[in-house]
Amino acid sequence: MLTNGQIIRQISNLYTVRVGSSIYGCRARGKFRQEKISPVVGDNVLVDLDKNVITEIKERKNILQRPVIANVDVAFIIASTKNPNLDLNLLDKLISVITFNDITPVICFTKLDLLTEKNKEMITNLKKYYEMIGIKVFYNTEITEIKKYIKGKIVVLAGQTGAGKSSLLNKLDSSLNIKTAEISQALGRGKHTTRHVELYSIAGGYIADTPGFSALNLSDISIDQLKYTFAEFQNYECKFRNCLHNKEKECKVKEAVDNKKILQSRYNNYILFMEEISK
Ligand SMILES: Nc1nc2c(ncn2[C@@H]2O[C@H](COP(=O)(O)OP(=O)(O)OP(=O)(O)O)[C@@H](O)[C@H]2O)c(=O)[nH]1
Ligand SMILES: [Zn+2]
Structure with a gap:
Protein backbone atom coordinates (compact mmCIF):
# COMPACT_ATOMS: atom_id res chain seq x y z
CA MET A 1 0.00 0.00 0.00
CA ARG A 60 9.00 20.54 -4.87
CA LYS A 61 8.18 24.16 -4.15
CA ASN A 62 11.89 24.93 -3.79
CA ILE A 63 15.22 23.26 -3.12
CA LEU A 64 18.24 24.54 -1.24
CA GLN A 65 21.63 23.21 -2.27
CA ARG A 66 23.62 23.57 0.91
CA PRO A 67 22.25 21.87 2.89
CA VAL A 68 20.15 20.00 0.35
CA ILE A 69 16.61 20.50 1.62
CA ALA A 70 13.40 20.71 -0.34
CA ASN A 71 10.19 22.55 0.47
CA VAL A 72 11.66 25.04 2.91
CA ASP A 73 8.90 27.35 4.11
CA VAL A 74 10.76 29.99 6.06
CA ALA A 75 14.28 31.29 6.54
CA PHE A 76 14.79 33.04 9.84
CA ILE A 77 17.39 35.76 9.46
CA ILE A 78 18.97 36.11 12.86
CA ALA A 79 20.17 39.72 12.95
CA SER A 80 22.28 40.85 15.89
CA THR A 81 21.80 44.50 16.83
CA LYS A 82 25.01 44.70 18.91
CA ASN A 83 28.14 42.53 19.28
CA PRO A 84 28.25 42.06 16.33
CA ASN A 85 26.62 45.30 15.22
CA LEU A 86 23.60 45.28 12.95
CA ASP A 87 24.69 44.64 9.37
CA LEU A 88 21.95 46.01 7.11
CA ASN A 89 23.88 45.06 3.99
CA LEU A 90 23.92 41.41 5.04
CA LEU A 91 20.28 41.59 6.16
CA ASP A 92 19.10 42.95 2.81
CA LYS A 93 21.30 40.51 0.92
CA LEU A 94 19.81 37.57 2.78
CA ILE A 95 16.30 38.88 2.18
CA SER A 96 17.02 39.07 -1.56
CA VAL A 97 18.65 35.66 -1.80
CA ILE A 98 15.96 33.98 0.29
CA THR A 99 13.15 35.64 -1.65
CA PHE A 100 14.81 34.64 -4.92
CA ASN A 101 14.80 31.02 -3.72
CA ASP A 102 11.01 31.13 -3.19
CA ILE A 103 11.39 30.99 0.57
CA THR A 104 9.72 33.40 2.97
CA PRO A 105 12.26 35.56 4.81
CA VAL A 106 11.56 36.36 8.45
CA ILE A 107 13.72 38.68 10.55
CA CYS A 108 14.60 38.01 14.16
CA PHE A 109 16.51 40.82 15.88
CA THR A 110 18.68 39.77 18.81
CA LYS A 111 20.55 41.41 21.69
CA LEU A 112 18.29 44.43 22.10
CA ASP A 113 19.07 44.20 25.80
CA LEU A 114 22.54 45.57 24.96
CA LEU A 115 21.19 48.71 23.27
CA THR A 116 20.72 52.25 24.53
CA GLU A 117 17.15 53.56 24.45
CA LYS A 118 18.00 55.65 21.41
CA ASN A 119 19.35 52.69 19.46
CA LYS A 120 16.40 50.58 20.54
CA GLU A 121 14.15 53.17 18.95
CA MET A 122 16.14 52.89 15.74
CA ILE A 123 15.50 49.14 15.69
CA THR A 124 11.81 49.71 16.39
CA ASN A 125 11.65 51.97 13.34
CA LEU A 126 13.48 49.44 11.20
CA LYS A 127 11.06 46.77 12.39
CA LYS A 128 8.16 48.95 11.29
CA TYR A 129 9.69 49.49 7.86
CA TYR A 130 10.36 45.83 7.18
CA GLU A 131 6.88 44.92 8.40
CA MET A 132 5.45 47.55 6.10
CA ILE A 133 7.10 45.85 3.11
CA GLY A 134 5.54 42.56 4.16
CA ILE A 135 8.25 40.87 6.19
CA LYS A 136 7.48 39.33 9.54
CA VAL A 137 9.80 40.67 12.25
CA PHE A 138 10.39 39.19 15.71
CA TYR A 139 12.64 39.99 18.64
CA ASN A 140 14.41 36.93 20.02
CA THR A 141 12.61 37.49 23.32
CA GLU A 142 9.24 36.71 21.71
CA ILE A 143 9.60 32.96 22.15
CA THR A 144 5.88 32.19 22.41
CA GLU A 145 5.13 34.08 19.20
CA ILE A 146 8.05 32.49 17.34
CA LYS A 147 6.95 29.02 18.41
CA LYS A 148 3.46 29.71 17.18
CA TYR A 149 4.82 30.92 13.84
CA ILE A 150 7.13 27.91 13.33
CA LYS A 151 4.37 25.36 13.87
CA GLY A 152 3.95 23.12 10.82
CA LYS A 153 6.76 24.77 8.86
CA ILE A 154 10.21 23.75 7.63
CA VAL A 155 12.58 26.42 8.87
CA VAL A 156 16.23 27.20 8.18
CA LEU A 157 18.35 29.74 10.02
CA ALA A 158 20.64 32.34 8.50
CA GLY A 159 22.84 34.95 10.07
CA GLN A 160 26.41 35.81 10.84
CA THR A 161 28.47 34.06 13.46
CA GLY A 162 27.66 35.18 16.99
CA ALA A 163 24.26 36.54 15.97
CA GLY A 164 22.46 34.29 18.44
CA LYS A 165 21.23 31.36 16.34
CA SER A 166 22.12 28.58 18.79
CA SER A 167 20.84 30.61 21.73
CA LEU A 168 17.49 31.05 20.02
CA LEU A 169 17.25 27.35 19.17
CA ASN A 170 17.94 26.45 22.77
CA LYS A 171 15.24 28.80 23.96
CA LEU A 172 12.79 27.26 21.50
CA ASP A 173 13.64 23.72 22.56
CA SER A 174 16.19 22.99 25.24
CA SER A 175 16.53 19.35 24.14
CA LEU A 176 17.65 20.29 20.63
CA ASN A 177 21.30 20.79 21.52
CA ILE A 178 21.47 17.39 23.10
CA LYS A 179 19.85 15.79 20.07
CA THR A 180 22.31 17.26 17.57
CA ALA A 181 25.30 16.45 19.78
CA GLU A 182 24.18 12.85 20.16
CA ILE A 183 23.78 12.36 16.46
CA SER A 184 27.16 13.88 15.64
CA GLN A 185 28.74 11.56 18.15
CA ALA A 186 26.94 8.50 16.82
CA LEU A 187 28.23 9.26 13.36
CA GLY A 188 31.71 9.89 14.68
CA ARG A 189 32.04 13.08 12.73
CA GLY A 190 30.77 16.63 12.58
CA LYS A 191 27.16 17.19 11.77
CA HIS A 192 27.85 19.46 8.82
CA THR A 193 28.60 16.72 6.34
CA THR A 194 26.87 16.58 3.03
CA ARG A 195 25.74 13.02 3.47
CA HIS A 196 23.88 13.66 6.67
CA VAL A 197 20.99 16.08 6.51
CA GLU A 198 18.32 16.17 9.14
CA LEU A 199 15.25 18.14 10.09
CA TYR A 200 14.75 18.43 13.83
CA SER A 201 11.29 18.57 15.22
CA ILE A 202 10.92 21.81 17.13
CA ALA A 203 7.85 23.61 18.44
CA GLY A 204 5.62 21.60 16.12
CA GLY A 205 7.72 22.46 13.07
CA TYR A 206 11.02 21.37 11.58
CA ILE A 207 14.35 23.08 11.63
CA ALA A 208 17.48 22.24 9.63
CA ASP A 209 20.62 21.28 11.52
CA THR A 210 22.91 23.38 9.37
CA PRO A 211 23.53 27.12 9.34
CA GLY A 212 21.84 27.48 5.98
CA PHE A 213 22.64 30.07 3.36
CA SER A 214 26.32 30.06 4.22
CA ALA A 215 27.03 29.15 0.63
CA LEU A 216 24.26 31.15 -0.94
CA ASN A 217 25.14 34.41 -2.57
CA LEU A 218 23.84 36.86 -5.09
CA SER A 219 25.59 35.19 -8.00
CA ASP A 220 22.52 33.18 -9.00
CA ILE A 221 20.49 36.37 -9.37
CA SER A 222 20.69 38.40 -12.57
CA ILE A 223 20.59 42.19 -12.62
CA ASP A 224 17.11 42.09 -14.16
CA GLN A 225 15.84 39.78 -11.43
CA LEU A 226 17.35 41.64 -8.49
CA LYS A 227 14.75 44.43 -8.42
CA TYR A 228 11.96 41.89 -7.92
CA THR A 229 13.56 40.75 -4.66
CA PHE A 230 12.95 44.24 -3.22
CA ALA A 231 9.26 43.98 -2.41
CA GLU A 232 8.69 47.71 -1.92
CA PHE A 233 9.98 48.57 -5.41
CA GLN A 234 7.00 46.74 -6.90
CA ASN A 235 4.67 49.51 -5.73
CA TYR A 236 6.10 51.98 -8.22
CA GLU A 237 5.69 52.27 -11.96
CA CYS A 238 8.61 53.98 -13.59
CA LYS A 239 8.58 55.61 -17.00
CA PHE A 240 10.47 52.69 -18.48
CA ARG A 241 9.05 49.27 -17.77
CA ASN A 242 12.54 47.76 -17.67
CA CYS A 243 13.82 50.55 -15.40
CA LEU A 244 16.62 49.32 -13.14
CA HIS A 245 16.09 52.30 -10.81
CA ASN A 246 19.67 53.37 -11.29
CA LYS A 247 20.59 56.04 -13.83
CA GLU A 248 17.22 56.17 -15.59
CA LYS A 249 15.13 59.33 -15.78
CA GLU A 250 11.68 59.63 -14.21
CA CYS A 251 12.34 56.72 -11.92
CA LYS A 252 9.55 56.44 -9.36
CA VAL A 253 11.66 54.27 -7.08
CA LYS A 254 14.36 56.94 -6.82
CA GLU A 255 11.62 59.51 -6.23
CA ALA A 256 10.28 57.39 -3.40
CA VAL A 257 13.76 57.21 -1.88
CA ASP A 258 14.03 61.02 -2.06
CA ASN A 259 10.58 61.34 -0.46
CA LYS A 260 11.67 58.95 2.31
CA LYS A 261 9.02 56.40 1.33
CA ILE A 262 11.75 53.86 0.61
CA LEU A 263 14.51 53.42 3.17
CA GLN A 264 17.77 54.94 1.92
CA SER A 265 19.78 51.96 3.19
CA ARG A 266 17.58 49.57 1.21
CA TYR A 267 18.15 51.52 -1.97
CA ASN A 268 21.89 51.87 -1.33
CA ASN A 269 22.16 48.14 -0.80
CA TYR A 270 20.22 47.52 -4.00
CA ILE A 271 22.77 49.56 -5.95
CA LEU A 272 25.65 47.80 -4.18
CA PHE A 273 24.16 44.38 -5.02
CA MET A 274 23.78 45.45 -8.66
CA GLU A 275 27.45 46.36 -8.76
CA GLU A 276 28.36 43.09 -7.06
CA ILE A 277 26.36 41.07 -9.58
CA SER A 278 27.82 42.85 -12.60
CA LYS A 279 31.40 42.32 -11.42
N1 LIG B 1 23.02 39.96 25.63
C1 LIG B 1 22.61 39.03 24.77
N2 LIG B 1 23.45 38.05 24.38
C2 LIG B 1 23.01 37.12 23.49
C3 LIG B 1 21.69 37.15 22.98
N3 LIG B 1 21.56 36.10 22.12
C4 LIG B 1 22.75 35.47 22.10
N4 LIG B 1 23.64 36.07 22.93
C5 LIG B 1 25.05 35.71 23.18
O1 LIG B 1 25.79 35.92 21.99
C6 LIG B 1 26.81 34.93 21.84
C7 LIG B 1 26.68 34.22 20.50
O2 LIG B 1 25.44 33.53 20.48
P1 LIG B 1 25.23 32.15 19.69
O3 LIG B 1 23.83 31.72 19.92
O4 LIG B 1 26.31 31.20 20.00
O5 LIG B 1 25.42 32.68 18.20
P2 LIG B 1 25.37 31.82 16.83
O6 LIG B 1 24.62 32.65 15.85
O7 LIG B 1 24.84 30.47 17.08
O8 LIG B 1 26.89 31.80 16.45
P3 LIG B 1 27.67 30.72 15.53
O9 LIG B 1 27.46 29.38 16.16
O10 LIG B 1 29.08 31.19 15.58
O11 LIG B 1 27.09 30.83 14.15
C8 LIG B 1 26.66 34.00 23.03
O12 LIG B 1 27.58 34.39 24.02
C9 LIG B 1 25.23 34.24 23.51
O13 LIG B 1 25.09 34.01 24.88
C10 LIG B 1 20.80 38.20 23.42
O14 LIG B 1 19.64 38.31 23.03
N5 LIG B 1 21.33 39.10 24.31
ZN1 LIG C 1 12.86 53.06 -11.73
Whole structure:
Protein backbone atom coordinates (compact mmCIF):
# COMPACT_ATOMS: atom_id res chain seq x y z
CA MET A 1 0.00 0.00 0.00
CA LEU A 2 1.27 3.46 -0.86
CA THR A 3 1.20 6.14 1.81
CA ASN A 4 2.06 9.85 1.91
CA GLY A 5 5.08 10.81 3.98
CA GLN A 6 7.86 13.33 4.34
CA ILE A 7 11.60 12.72 4.44
CA ILE A 8 13.07 14.14 7.63
CA ARG A 9 16.55 12.61 7.54
CA GLN A 10 19.06 11.30 5.05
CA ILE A 11 22.28 9.49 5.85
CA SER A 12 23.89 8.37 2.60
CA ASN A 13 21.17 6.36 0.85
CA LEU A 14 19.13 5.71 3.97
CA TYR A 15 16.07 7.86 4.47
CA THR A 16 13.90 8.43 7.48
CA VAL A 17 10.32 9.07 6.45
CA ARG A 18 7.64 10.47 8.72
CA VAL A 19 4.16 9.14 8.07
CA GLY A 20 1.73 10.86 10.39
CA SER A 21 3.44 10.56 13.74
CA SER A 22 5.32 7.35 12.87
CA ILE A 23 8.87 7.06 11.56
CA TYR A 24 10.12 4.55 8.95
CA GLY A 25 13.57 3.78 7.61
CA CYS A 26 13.37 3.61 3.82
CA ARG A 27 15.43 3.28 0.68
CA ALA A 28 14.77 4.95 -2.63
CA ARG A 29 13.27 2.98 -5.48
CA GLY A 30 15.86 1.97 -8.08
CA LYS A 31 14.22 3.86 -10.91
CA PHE A 32 15.16 7.19 -9.34
CA ARG A 33 18.81 6.50 -10.04
CA GLN A 34 18.10 5.77 -13.70
CA GLU A 35 16.11 8.97 -13.89
CA LYS A 36 19.00 10.76 -12.20
CA ILE A 37 16.86 12.21 -9.45
CA SER A 38 17.17 11.40 -5.81
CA PRO A 39 14.90 12.04 -2.88
CA VAL A 40 16.11 14.70 -0.47
CA VAL A 41 15.20 15.81 3.03
CA GLY A 42 11.98 17.80 3.03
CA ASP A 43 10.54 15.90 0.08
CA ASN A 44 6.92 14.90 0.23
CA VAL A 45 6.90 11.32 -0.98
CA LEU A 46 4.84 8.22 -1.54
CA VAL A 47 6.20 5.21 0.34
CA ASP A 48 5.50 1.51 0.08
CA LEU A 49 5.40 0.56 3.74
CA ASP A 50 5.46 -3.19 2.99
CA LYS A 51 8.87 -2.86 1.36
CA ASN A 52 10.09 0.32 3.06
CA VAL A 53 10.69 1.94 -0.31
CA ILE A 54 10.15 5.50 -1.50
CA THR A 55 8.28 5.18 -4.78
CA GLU A 56 7.44 8.74 -5.75
CA ILE A 57 8.65 12.28 -5.08
CA LYS A 58 6.02 15.00 -5.12
CA GLU A 59 6.70 18.26 -6.89
CA ARG A 60 9.00 20.54 -4.87
CA LYS A 61 8.18 24.16 -4.15
CA ASN A 62 11.89 24.93 -3.79
CA ILE A 63 15.22 23.26 -3.12
CA LEU A 64 18.24 24.54 -1.24
CA GLN A 65 21.63 23.21 -2.27
CA ARG A 66 23.62 23.57 0.91
CA PRO A 67 22.25 21.87 2.89
CA VAL A 68 20.15 20.00 0.35
CA ILE A 69 16.61 20.50 1.62
CA ALA A 70 13.40 20.71 -0.34
CA ASN A 71 10.19 22.55 0.47
CA VAL A 72 11.66 25.04 2.91
CA ASP A 73 8.90 27.35 4.11
CA VAL A 74 10.76 29.99 6.06
CA ALA A 75 14.28 31.29 6.54
CA PHE A 76 14.79 33.04 9.84
CA ILE A 77 17.39 35.76 9.46
CA ILE A 78 18.97 36.11 12.86
CA ALA A 79 20.17 39.72 12.95
CA SER A 80 22.28 40.85 15.89
CA THR A 81 21.80 44.50 16.83
CA LYS A 82 25.01 44.70 18.91
CA ASN A 83 28.14 42.53 19.28
CA PRO A 84 28.25 42.06 16.33
CA ASN A 85 26.62 45.30 15.22
CA LEU A 86 23.60 45.28 12.95
CA ASP A 87 24.69 44.64 9.37
CA LEU A 88 21.95 46.01 7.11
CA ASN A 89 23.88 45.06 3.99
CA LEU A 90 23.92 41.41 5.04
CA LEU A 91 20.28 41.59 6.16
CA ASP A 92 19.10 42.95 2.81
CA LYS A 93 21.30 40.51 0.92
CA LEU A 94 19.81 37.57 2.78
CA ILE A 95 16.30 38.88 2.18
CA SER A 96 17.02 39.07 -1.56
CA VAL A 97 18.65 35.66 -1.80
CA ILE A 98 15.96 33.98 0.29
CA THR A 99 13.15 35.64 -1.65
CA PHE A 100 14.81 34.64 -4.92
CA ASN A 101 14.80 31.02 -3.72
CA ASP A 102 11.01 31.13 -3.19
CA ILE A 103 11.39 30.99 0.57
CA THR A 104 9.72 33.40 2.97
CA PRO A 105 12.26 35.56 4.81
CA VAL A 106 11.56 36.36 8.45
CA ILE A 107 13.72 38.68 10.55
CA CYS A 108 14.60 38.01 14.16
CA PHE A 109 16.51 40.82 15.88
CA THR A 110 18.68 39.77 18.81
CA LYS A 111 20.55 41.41 21.69
CA LEU A 112 18.29 44.43 22.10
CA ASP A 113 19.07 44.20 25.80
CA LEU A 114 22.54 45.57 24.96
CA LEU A 115 21.19 48.71 23.27
CA THR A 116 20.72 52.25 24.53
CA GLU A 117 17.15 53.56 24.45
CA LYS A 118 18.00 55.65 21.41
CA ASN A 119 19.35 52.69 19.46
CA LYS A 120 16.40 50.58 20.54
CA GLU A 121 14.15 53.17 18.95
CA MET A 122 16.14 52.89 15.74
CA ILE A 123 15.50 49.14 15.69
CA THR A 124 11.81 49.71 16.39
CA ASN A 125 11.65 51.97 13.34
CA LEU A 126 13.48 49.44 11.20
CA LYS A 127 11.06 46.77 12.39
CA LYS A 128 8.16 48.95 11.29
CA TYR A 129 9.69 49.49 7.86
CA TYR A 130 10.36 45.83 7.18
CA GLU A 131 6.88 44.92 8.40
CA MET A 132 5.45 47.55 6.10
CA ILE A 133 7.10 45.85 3.11
CA GLY A 134 5.54 42.56 4.16
CA ILE A 135 8.25 40.87 6.19
CA LYS A 136 7.48 39.33 9.54
CA VAL A 137 9.80 40.67 12.25
CA PHE A 138 10.39 39.19 15.71
CA TYR A 139 12.64 39.99 18.64
CA ASN A 140 14.41 36.93 20.02
CA THR A 141 12.61 37.49 23.32
CA GLU A 142 9.24 36.71 21.71
CA ILE A 143 9.60 32.96 22.15
CA THR A 144 5.88 32.19 22.41
CA GLU A 145 5.13 34.08 19.20
CA ILE A 146 8.05 32.49 17.34
CA LYS A 147 6.95 29.02 18.41
CA LYS A 148 3.46 29.71 17.18
CA TYR A 149 4.82 30.92 13.84
CA ILE A 150 7.13 27.91 13.33
CA LYS A 151 4.37 25.36 13.87
CA GLY A 152 3.95 23.12 10.82
CA LYS A 153 6.76 24.77 8.86
CA ILE A 154 10.21 23.75 7.63
CA VAL A 155 12.58 26.42 8.87
CA VAL A 156 16.23 27.20 8.18
CA LEU A 157 18.35 29.74 10.02
CA ALA A 158 20.64 32.34 8.50
CA GLY A 159 22.84 34.95 10.07
CA GLN A 160 26.41 35.81 10.84
CA THR A 161 28.47 34.06 13.46
CA GLY A 162 27.66 35.18 16.99
CA ALA A 163 24.26 36.54 15.97
CA GLY A 164 22.46 34.29 18.44
CA LYS A 165 21.23 31.36 16.34
CA SER A 166 22.12 28.58 18.79
CA SER A 167 20.84 30.61 21.73
CA LEU A 168 17.49 31.05 20.02
CA LEU A 169 17.25 27.35 19.17
CA ASN A 170 17.94 26.45 22.77
CA LYS A 171 15.24 28.80 23.96
CA LEU A 172 12.79 27.26 21.50
CA ASP A 173 13.64 23.72 22.56
CA SER A 174 16.19 22.99 25.24
CA SER A 175 16.53 19.35 24.14
CA LEU A 176 17.65 20.29 20.63
CA ASN A 177 21.30 20.79 21.52
CA ILE A 178 21.47 17.39 23.10
CA LYS A 179 19.85 15.79 20.07
CA THR A 180 22.31 17.26 17.57
CA ALA A 181 25.30 16.45 19.78
CA GLU A 182 24.18 12.85 20.16
CA ILE A 183 23.78 12.36 16.46
CA SER A 184 27.16 13.88 15.64
CA GLN A 185 28.74 11.56 18.15
CA ALA A 186 26.94 8.50 16.82
CA LEU A 187 28.23 9.26 13.36
CA GLY A 188 31.71 9.89 14.68
CA ARG A 189 32.04 13.08 12.73
CA GLY A 190 30.77 16.63 12.58
CA LYS A 191 27.16 17.19 11.77
CA HIS A 192 27.85 19.46 8.82
CA THR A 193 28.60 16.72 6.34
CA THR A 194 26.87 16.58 3.03
CA ARG A 195 25.74 13.02 3.47
CA HIS A 196 23.88 13.66 6.67
CA VAL A 197 20.99 16.08 6.51
CA GLU A 198 18.32 16.17 9.14
CA LEU A 199 15.25 18.14 10.09
CA TYR A 200 14.75 18.43 13.83
CA SER A 201 11.29 18.57 15.22
CA ILE A 202 10.92 21.81 17.13
CA ALA A 203 7.85 23.61 18.44
CA GLY A 204 5.62 21.60 16.12
CA GLY A 205 7.72 22.46 13.07
CA TYR A 206 11.02 21.37 11.58
CA ILE A 207 14.35 23.08 11.63
CA ALA A 208 17.48 22.24 9.63
CA ASP A 209 20.62 21.28 11.52
CA THR A 210 22.91 23.38 9.37
CA PRO A 211 23.53 27.12 9.34
CA GLY A 212 21.84 27.48 5.98
CA PHE A 213 22.64 30.07 3.36
CA SER A 214 26.32 30.06 4.22
CA ALA A 215 27.03 29.15 0.63
CA LEU A 216 24.26 31.15 -0.94
CA ASN A 217 25.14 34.41 -2.57
CA LEU A 218 23.84 36.86 -5.09
CA SER A 219 25.59 35.19 -8.00
CA ASP A 220 22.52 33.18 -9.00
CA ILE A 221 20.49 36.37 -9.37
CA SER A 222 20.69 38.40 -12.57
CA ILE A 223 20.59 42.19 -12.62
CA ASP A 224 17.11 42.09 -14.16
CA GLN A 225 15.84 39.78 -11.43
CA LEU A 226 17.35 41.64 -8.49
CA LYS A 227 14.75 44.43 -8.42
CA TYR A 228 11.96 41.89 -7.92
CA THR A 229 13.56 40.75 -4.66
CA PHE A 230 12.95 44.24 -3.22
CA ALA A 231 9.26 43.98 -2.41
CA GLU A 232 8.69 47.71 -1.92
CA PHE A 233 9.98 48.57 -5.41
CA GLN A 234 7.00 46.74 -6.90
CA ASN A 235 4.67 49.51 -5.73
CA TYR A 236 6.10 51.98 -8.22
CA GLU A 237 5.69 52.27 -11.96
CA CYS A 238 8.61 53.98 -13.59
CA LYS A 239 8.58 55.61 -17.00
CA PHE A 240 10.47 52.69 -18.48
CA ARG A 241 9.05 49.27 -17.77
CA ASN A 242 12.54 47.76 -17.67
CA CYS A 243 13.82 50.55 -15.40
CA LEU A 244 16.62 49.32 -13.14
CA HIS A 245 16.09 52.30 -10.81
CA ASN A 246 19.67 53.37 -11.29
CA LYS A 247 20.59 56.04 -13.83
CA GLU A 248 17.22 56.17 -15.59
CA LYS A 249 15.13 59.33 -15.78
CA GLU A 250 11.68 59.63 -14.21
CA CYS A 251 12.34 56.72 -11.92
CA LYS A 252 9.55 56.44 -9.36
CA VAL A 253 11.66 54.27 -7.08
CA LYS A 254 14.36 56.94 -6.82
CA GLU A 255 11.62 59.51 -6.23
CA ALA A 256 10.28 57.39 -3.40
CA VAL A 257 13.76 57.21 -1.88
CA ASP A 258 14.03 61.02 -2.06
CA ASN A 259 10.58 61.34 -0.46
CA LYS A 260 11.67 58.95 2.31
CA LYS A 261 9.02 56.40 1.33
CA ILE A 262 11.75 53.86 0.61
CA LEU A 263 14.51 53.42 3.17
CA GLN A 264 17.77 54.94 1.92
CA SER A 265 19.78 51.96 3.19
CA ARG A 266 17.58 49.57 1.21
CA TYR A 267 18.15 51.52 -1.97
CA ASN A 268 21.89 51.87 -1.33
CA ASN A 269 22.16 48.14 -0.80
CA TYR A 270 20.22 47.52 -4.00
CA ILE A 271 22.77 49.56 -5.95
CA LEU A 272 25.65 47.80 -4.18
CA PHE A 273 24.16 44.38 -5.02
CA MET A 274 23.78 45.45 -8.66
CA GLU A 275 27.45 46.36 -8.76
CA GLU A 276 28.36 43.09 -7.06
CA ILE A 277 26.36 41.07 -9.58
CA SER A 278 27.82 42.85 -12.60
CA LYS A 279 31.40 42.32 -11.42
N1 LIG B 1 23.02 39.96 25.63
C1 LIG B 1 22.61 39.03 24.77
N2 LIG B 1 23.45 38.05 24.38
C2 LIG B 1 23.01 37.12 23.49
C3 LIG B 1 21.69 37.15 22.98
N3 LIG B 1 21.56 36.10 22.12
C4 LIG B 1 22.75 35.47 22.10
N4 LIG B 1 23.64 36.07 22.93
C5 LIG B 1 25.05 35.71 23.18
O1 LIG B 1 25.79 35.92 21.99
C6 LIG B 1 26.81 34.93 21.84
C7 LIG B 1 26.68 34.22 20.50
O2 LIG B 1 25.44 33.53 20.48
P1 LIG B 1 25.23 32.15 19.69
O3 LIG B 1 23.83 31.72 19.92
O4 LIG B 1 26.31 31.20 20.00
O5 LIG B 1 25.42 32.68 18.20
P2 LIG B 1 25.37 31.82 16.83
O6 LIG B 1 24.62 32.65 15.85
O7 LIG B 1 24.84 30.47 17.08
O8 LIG B 1 26.89 31.80 16.45
P3 LIG B 1 27.67 30.72 15.53
O9 LIG B 1 27.46 29.38 16.16
O10 LIG B 1 29.08 31.19 15.58
O11 LIG B 1 27.09 30.83 14.15
C8 LIG B 1 26.66 34.00 23.03
O12 LIG B 1 27.58 34.39 24.02
C9 LIG B 1 25.23 34.24 23.51
O13 LIG B 1 25.09 34.01 24.88
C10 LIG B 1 20.80 38.20 23.42
O14 LIG B 1 19.64 38.31 23.03
N5 LIG B 1 21.33 39.10 24.31
ZN1 LIG C 1 12.86 53.06 -11.73
